Amino acid sequence: MGFKNYILVCGGTGCESSRSDQIYHALIDEAAAQGVADQVQVIKTGCFGFCEQGPIVKILPEDSFYV
Numbered sequence: 001m002g003f004k005n006y007i008l009v010c011g012g013t014g015c016e017s018s019r020s021d022q023i024y025h026a027l028i029d030e031a032a033a034q035g036v037a038d039q040v041q042v043i044k045t046g047c048f049g050f051c052e053q054g055p056i057v058k059i060l061p062e063d064s065f066y067v
Helices: 013-017 020-033
Strands: 005-010 040-045 057-060 064-066
Touching: 005 013, 005 020, 013 020, 020 040
Parallel strands: 005 040
Antiparallel strands: 005 057, 057 064
């Protein structure tokens, strides 16, 4: 059926140094715990270009942007 939502977590150097990898894994775990892992795909991306505000998380299709 496909995913309904996507969570993009920055995997750039600046965000990684601010523990974005922990956020990435926590979001995967929480999606599974909530029973929505088949509807939500968590993706580690490259740099969003806002390193000084990282770690960055973007939610699609809502286009929400979290720093």
